[in-house]
Amino acid sequence: MQGHDHGLHRDLKAMSCEMLARRRALAFLASAGTAVTAAACGGGSSGASSAASATSSSSTSSSTGSSSSSSSSSSSSASSSTGSCVADPTETNGPYxxxxxxxxxxxTSNVLIQSGIVxxxxxxSFIGSTTVADGLQFxxxxxxxxxxxxxxxxxxxxxxxxxxxAGGRYSLYSSGVTTESYLRGVQVTDSDGKVTFTTIYPACYSGRWPHIHFEVFLDGLTAASTGRTADLISQLAMPAATNxxxxxxxxxxxxxxxxxxxxSLSSDNVFGDNTSAQxxxxxxxxxxxxxxGYAGSALIGIAA
Structure with a gap:
């Protein structure tokens, strides 16, 4: 599917994210009270309100129905506070x-240059269809x-x-969903380095541990035109008890x-050679x- 060259720039203007080009103003970030207007670019879409609602309902239910799910990933270092971290390993972006x-x-299939990807x-889906992927909200x-x-x-x-x-299929590639573009999106990190996504829980297909792919572009939206310009390509491993x-x-x-x-994680051809800290x-x-539904967080460490 060929994209056009102006879609991402329209998203750029719409979200006023050019101001975020100063990606490494860490001294500024470290100062107290940095409530910058860039926060709007970290979670902006019509899905933000539904995400907040789901997070609230998930928190309410967690005391009764998810103690095992929470404990399954208690060893994770992900948190809203970045006291310590390791560099996430580079992993394959896979075939999809x-x-x-x-x-x-x-x-050539490139959603990164399509209007609506942010x-x-x-x-x-956001390209030629508005089909919503069925599955458990995450x-x-x-x-x-x-x-x-x-x-x-x-x-x-x-x-x-x-x-x-939920069926283990990737939009734009897998049989039955080649005309869909769901479960793909881009967000820009706010002053706390955070982005939020509302999605569904990924399935487990043959040969792989349940996972989520991601690419990081330190120079922001202007650099996110192809995976070849990514500063980090890696994956998240979904927690065992929740799976x-x-x-x-x-x-x-x-x-x-x-x-x-x-x-298993050890037999997975992506996660199997990673350290326990990773x-x-x-x-x-x-x-x-x-x-x-579920709400979760993860820390991504990058050598930058």
């Missing part, structure tokens, strides 16, 4: 990135930190995430059960339940 580095149906709620907060600067938050970086749907709860408790994920029982950081901390 739609970032201009490979082809789909015989043409969004917080990524559950719906609100994800990511925080970007520089490991060479005492884990200080990095403002103004663009983060692109994508993952499979079990979702796949066994939500009938939309029934096909994931056998696939999940046949894989895996801990790459695993989001989650709260919530199958009944109410």
């Amino acid at each position: 990135p739609a970032d201009g580095t490979n082809s789909s149906s015989g043409s 969004r917080s709620d990524i559950r719906s 609100d994800l907060e990511l925080q970007l930190a520089g490991v060479n600067t005492g884990c200080a938050p990095i403002e103004g970086a663009a983060i692109y995430i994508w993952h499979c749907d 079990t709860a979702v796949f066994s408790g939500d009938t939309r994920y029934t096909a994931s059960i056998a696939n999940y029982n046949a894989i 895996i801990s950081q790459m695993t989001p901390t989650l709260s919530g339940s199958v009944a109410a």
